[in-house]
Amino acid sequence: xxxxxxxxxxxxxxxxxxxxxxxxxxxxxxxxxxxxxxxxxxxxxxxxxxxxxxxxxxxxxxxxxxxxxxxxxxxxxxxxxxxxxxxxxxxxxxxxxxxxxxxxxxxxxxxxxxxxxxxxxxxxxxxxxxxxxxxxxxxxxxxxxxxxxxxxxxxxxxxxxxxxxxxxxxxxxxxxxxxxxxxxxxxxxxxxxxxxxxxxxxxxxxxxxxxxxxxxxxxxxxxxxxxxxxxxxxxxxxxxxxxxxxxxxxxxxxxxxxxxxxxxxxxxxxxxxxxxxxxxxxxxxxxxxxxxxxxxxxxxxxxxxxxxxxxxxxxxxxxxxxxxxxxxxxxxxxxxxxxxxxxxxxxxxxxxxxxxxxxxxxxxxxxxxxxxxxxxxxxxxxxxxxxxxxxxxxxxxxxxxxxxxxxxxxxxxxxxxxxxxxxxxxxxxxxxxxxxxxxxxxxxxxxxxxxxxxxxxxxxxxxxxxxxxxxxxxxxxxxxxxxxxxxxxxxxxxxxxxxxxxxxxxxxxxxxxxxxxxxxxxxxxxxxxxxxxxxxxxxxxxxxxxxxxxxxxxxxxxxxxxxxxxxxxxxxxxxxxxxxxxxxxxxxxxxxxxxxxxxxxxxxxxxxxxxxxxxxxxxxxxxxxxxxxxxxxxxxxxxxxxxxxxxxxxxxxxxxxxxxxxxxxxxxxxxxxxxxxxxxxxxxxxxxxxxxxxxxxxxxxxxxxxxxxxxxxxxxxxxxxxxxxxxxxxxxxxxxxxxxxxxxxxxxx
Numbered sequence: 001x002x003x004x005x006x007x008x009x010x011x012x013x014x015x016x017x018x019x020x021x022x023x024x025x026x027x028x029x030x031x032x033x034x035x036x037x038x039x040x041x042x043x044x045x046x047x048x049x050x051x052x053x054x055x056x057x058x059x060x061x062x063x064x065x066x067x068x069x070x071x072x073x074x075x076x077x078x079x080x081x082x083x084x085x086x087x088x089x090x091x092x093x094x095x096x097x098x099x100x101x102x103x104x105x106x107x108x109x110x111x112x113x114x115x116x117x118x119x120x121x122x123x124x125x126x127x128x129x130x131x132x133x134x135x136x137x138x139x140x141x142x143x144x145x146x147x148x149x150x151x152x153x154x155x156x157x158x159x160x161x162x163x164x165x166x167x168x169x170x171x172x173x174x175x176x177x178x179x180x181x182x183x184x185x186x187x188x189x190x191x192x193x194x195x196x197x198x199x200x201x202x203x204x205x206x207x208x209x210x211x212x213x214x215x216x217x218x219x220x221x222x223x224x225x226x227x228x229x230x231x232x233x234x235x236x237x238x239x240x241x242x243x244x245x246x247x248x249x250x251x252x253x254x255x256x257x258x259x260x261x262x263x264x265x266x267x268x269x270x271x272x273x274x275x276x277x278x279x280x281x282x283x284x285x286x287x288x289x290x291x292x293x294x295x296x297x298x299x300x301x302x303x304x305x306x307x308x309x310x311x312x313x314x315x316x317x318x319x320x321x322x323x324x325x326x327x328x329x330x331x332x333x334x335x336x337x338x339x340x341x342x343x344x345x346x347x348x349x350x351x352x353x354x355x356x357x358x359x360x361x362x363x364x365x366x367x368x369x370x371x372x373x374x375x376x377x378x379x380x381x382x383x384x385x386x387x388x389x390x391x392x393x394x395x396x397x398x399x400x401x402x403x404x405x406x407x408x409x410x411x412x413x414x415x416x417x418x419x420x421x422x423x424x425x426x427x428x429x430x431x432x433x434x435x436x437x438x439x440x441x442x443x444x445x446x447x448x449x450x451x452x453x454x455x456x457x458x459x460x461x462x463x464x465x466x467x468x469x470x471x472x473x474x475x476x477x478x479x480x481x482x483x484x485x486x487x488x489x490x491x492x493x494x495x496x497x498x499x500x501x502x503x504x505x506x507x508x509x510x511x512x513x514x515x516x517x518x519x520x521x522x523x524x525x526x527x528x529x530x531x532x533x534x535x536x537x538x539x540x541x542x543x544x545x546x547x548x549x550x551x552x553x554x555x556x557x558x559x560x561x562x563x564x565x566x567x568x569x570x571x572x573x574x575x576x577x578x579x580x581x582x583x584x585x586x587x588x589x590x591x592x593x594x595x596x597x598x599x600x601x602x603x604x605x606x607x608x609x610x611x612x613x614x615x616x617x618x619x620x621x622x623x624x625x626x627x628x629x630x631x632x633x634x635x636x637x638x639x640x641x642x643x644x645x646x647x648x649x650x651x652x653x654x655x656x657x658x659x660x661x662x663x664x665x666x667x668x669x670x671x672x673x674x675x676x677x678x679x680x681x682x683x684x685x686x687x688x689x690x691x692x693x694x695x696x697x698x699x700x701x702x703x704x705x706x707x708x709x710x711x712x713x714x715x716x717x718x719x720x721x722x723x724x725x726x727x728x729x730x731x732x733x734x735x736x737x738x739x740x741x742x743x744x745x746x747x748x749x
Contacts, residue, residue, distance in 0.1 A: 020254070061103045071095050074109060088112060088208070118389055166612065198239035205302070211235050213245055217329065217362065222247060225289075225296060225307050227329050234287075236299040264295070269699040271313040278319035330361040336369045341391040345384045345645045353396075354378035370395055381461070382406045382425065388414040398512050405429055412436050423467060426451070426669030436456045449473065449491070456480045471495070473514075492517070493535075500524045514539070515556075522547040536560065543548040547571070566587035567597065579604070585627075591615045591636070601626070609633030615640075623648070631691070634659055641694075652676065665698035672703045 056428040067073040078090050087100040101117045104110055113119075217227050223236035228624040237249045240651060268288055269468045274299055276283040289296045289307070296308035306321060313319055330351055339345045351359055355375045363369050373395040380403030381387040387404050388411065399418045404429030412431065415424065416439055424440070425447040433453060437443060438461065444522040445467025454474040459481070460464065466486050471493040478492065482502040492501070497517040504524040505508065520541045525531060526548040536542060537558035544557060544567040554576040559726040562582035568574060569592035576598045584604040590596065591613035600622040607626070610633035620642045632655065634640065640661050646667035653676045665688065676687030677700065688695050 017303060020077060027695065061107070063097060063099060064103055064107050064109065068097070074099060080112075094701055112208075114204040114210065117204070117208070126549075145539070198236075199238045201243055203244070211245065213248075216331075217250075225298070234307050236305075268295060268297075268310060271310045274315050275299060275308075275313060275319050279321065286479070330359060333359060333361040333363050333369070336363055336366065337392075339366060340369065340373075340395065343390060346381060346390050346392060349379060349381045349384075351374070354401075360713075374398060377401065379403070380425070382427070386411070393417070401425075415440065421446075425469075425471075445469075445489070447491075466508075468492075481506070490514075520546075525549070544568075549573070566592070568593040586610075588612060590618065593617070597623075609636070611636040614638055631655055631659075634662065637661070642666075653685075653691050655691045658690065659692050661694055662692050663694050663696045665692060665695060665700075667703060668699050668701040670700075670703045672700065677703065 005691055024162075034343070055541060061554055062068045063072050064074050072090075072266050074090060080088050080090055087098055087103075088236075088619055089095050090099060096715060101113045101635065104113050105119060138257040150269065157735065158702075173522055185218045188410060199205045200209050201211050209226075211226060215227045216224050216739045219225065223234050223239070232341070237304040240246050240249055252334070271380050272286050272288065273283055273631050275281075276299075280297065281300060286297050286299045297308045297313070298305050301321065308319075308321070317748070325658050328463050329494060336350070337350060342350065350373075353359070353376045355372065355377060357372065357375065360369060360372050363372070373392075374397065378401040379396060379399050381390065382403045384390075385407060387407060388409065394417060397417065398420050400420050401423040402415065402418060402421060403416045403425040404415075407426050407429065409426070409429040409431055413436070415421065419442065421440055423445040424443060430451060431448070432445075432453065433459070434448070437446070437458075443462075446465070447467075447469040448471040449469055452473060453470060453557065454476070456470065456475060456478060457480050459468070460483050461485055464486055465484055466488045468484070468487065468489070468701060469491040471491050471497055475495040475497060477503045478497060480501065481487065481490070481704045482505060485505060486508055487503075487506045488508050490509065491507075491513045493515040495515050495517055497514065497519060500514065500519060500522070501524045503512070507530070509525070509531045513531040513532065515535050515540040518541070519539045522536070522542070522544065522545055523546045525534065526546075529551050531549060531551055532553045534547075534554070535556045536544075537556055537560065540561050542560040542562075544555075544560070544562065547567065548570045551573055552571050553573055554569070555574065556578040558578060559581045560579075562579055562584060565579075565584065565587060565635055566589040568589055571593065573596060574593060574596050577596060580600055580602040581600070582604050584601055586606060586608060586609060590599070591611045593615075594617050596615075596618050598620040599618060599622065601623040602622055604623075604626050606623060607628060607633065609628065614636055616638045618637050621637070621640060622644045624644055624646045626645070626648050628645055628650050630650055630652055631645075634643070635657055638661065642664040643662060644666040646666055650667060650670040651672065653667075653672055672685075672687060677685045679685045683689070685700060688700075
């Protein structure tokens with residue numbers, strides 16, 4: 001589809017650091033080289049995100065205009081699990097976020113707000129985001145349910161505030177703990193239906209559904225089954241009777257004589273009972289419908305009804321109405337692909353293919369499906385056996401990007417049928433002879449990673465190439481790359497490269513990855529006006545001071561033995577810097593950069609936040625596992641909103657002058673005194689209240705007074721040991737001087 005389409009000329013440079021289309025799997029370990037098919041996620045999950053800003057005149061809302069503190073941001077490809085009368089529930093890494101319609105107002109996602117939606121947003125209290133509401137084992141991204149966090153409710157779950165965003169907690173996930181009080185200012189139920197009106201037909205349901213005559217995926221004797229954002233609604237014939245859709249009402253058919261109970265009927269009965277128990281609804285409120293696509297159970301959901309195929313109900317676990325099979329809506333289209341001769345593995349790839357229009361999930365017409373297949377531009381059929389020998393590939397002649405990696409390829413000639421091919425991804429295919437590339441004149445980029453390649457001289461025949469990915473090979477010499485002036489993206493991770501001077505004239509470079517090599521000098525990458533992303537981790541003798549750039553925005557340089565941040569003064573556009581696992585003992589140098597927004601310097605030896613001057617741009621600072629003992633110096637960071645100092649040696653929250661900017665403080669595993677951790681019900685700890693005036697959330701887990709006492713005891717023991725050593729050294733020195741004196745006397749004698 002267009003929204004996922006890889007824009008060939010505009011975005012090829014991103015290939016070595018972007019993940020592929022949703023649901024693409026990889027079989028690579030985390031320590032293996034990145035390729036186009038195992039591309040790193042641009043450190044998305046490991047780095048702290050740009051944090052919440054005050055919302056005035058639409059300056060920004062976390063999760064909509066910039067990432068939340070757990071990395072979520074709404075995109076046009078986000079999966080909306082459901083809607084309530086106040087907002088939408090969106091999937092994020094195994095948990096869900098709630099976004100109020102009120103916060104969508106004025107954003108580029110305003111189109112998601114249903115007509116006549118409730119734009120009221122419940123008030124929020126500090127109690128809703130206190131430091132004591134986190135847990136590392138919770139599926140809602142370190143959130144433990146607390147009734148005080150509830151700001152809204154519907155039939156199936158609670159809306160709770162967590163840091164700068166909201167989660168949607170299913171009541172079924174709370175076991176028997178359902179009857180939690182909701183703050184008085186939050187409506188507890190859906191408004192009653194207007195007399196003679198039907199939700200979903202005359203006005204939107206509580207999850208935003210309004211029937212418009214389209215999206216019908218099946219019929220039952222009760223009504224129409226209509227798709228809505230990945231789940232199904234039942235639109236009853238009764239609700240259509242006085243509407244403009246009354247022509248869709250189907251005349252009831254005579255029921256067939258009763259038959260003896262079959263295995264299917266037994267399965268239906270079991271799953272019907274299981275569904276009722278999971279949702280805590282009467283079993284007789286569930287209707288059983290037989291459709292062309294299978295048996296459906298439709299059930300009440302708030303002011304409307306939902307429907308699910310019995311195949312989607314697993315008797316071994318509670319039914320989650322929001323954990324819908326993402327491809328359930330594609331069943332009809334998948335069946336059509338089978339009729340065209342495609343096997344299941346290729347069908348799975350086609351569903352995730354990119355074309356100007358979405359996959360026609362309800363298309364039964366073979367010719368129309370063929371017409372859509374002819375528009376497919378991106379397809380990844382890697383990881384399956386003999387991908388180029390699969391039936392039906394000839395129906396997609398206009399593919400521009402093709403992935404065939406992670407499986408042996410013995411015959412490459414079938415790729416010649418793709419006359420518009422621009423990128424070919426061949427990771428771990430065993431291909432070593434690339435003479436065949438001459439038969440692909442439209443090609444502009446290749447991925448030959450993990451193929452045992454040591455010689456790149458064959459590239460001389462392709463000076464027009466823009467993308468080269470050759471990670472995880474045995475390459476030592478890249479001098480041939482000076483013959484490729486059009487390069488935009490280069491990935492040479494996990495090789496044996498020491499000299500990158502061949503890249504000096506590649507002025508069109510946008511993204512470069514050179515991790516796990518032996519590179520020292522980066523001057524060849526200096527002064528490139530389009531180079532914005534650079535990844536150079538695990539080059540043990542790297543000198544970052546050799547790099548000068550007015551365009552670079554993102555650098556990742558882990559484990560390069562970095563000892564100073566002074567190099568950032570020569571990078572005036574730098575916004576994101578990752579220097580974890582180095583040898584930094586201070587943050588001096590940051591004050592010389594006025595563009596940096598995010599810094600991650602975890603696992604260094606930093607012992608102070610102090611700077612020789614003010615730093616005006618940094619918003620997010622990650623310093624896990626360093627040597628900090630206090631927060632002094634934090635006021636030097638004038639824009640800082642989020643700090644992570646987990647597992648340092650901090651023994652107090654006290655500051656000489658209270659901080660006015662920090663909103664999120666993560667300080668797990670430190671040692672704070674009892675009086676600073678003391679908190680009244682629903683309030684932040686006293687140490688936070690007194691010293692961090694803008695605090696909205698964070699965590700102080702495993703920072704008990706007992707730990708502080710133990711730390712103090714350890715310090716006292718260390719001091720005593722140090723004093724003993726000093727005393728011993730003094731005595732030894734006296735003895736040494738005495739013996740020297742005796743020796744001198746003896747010598748003179």
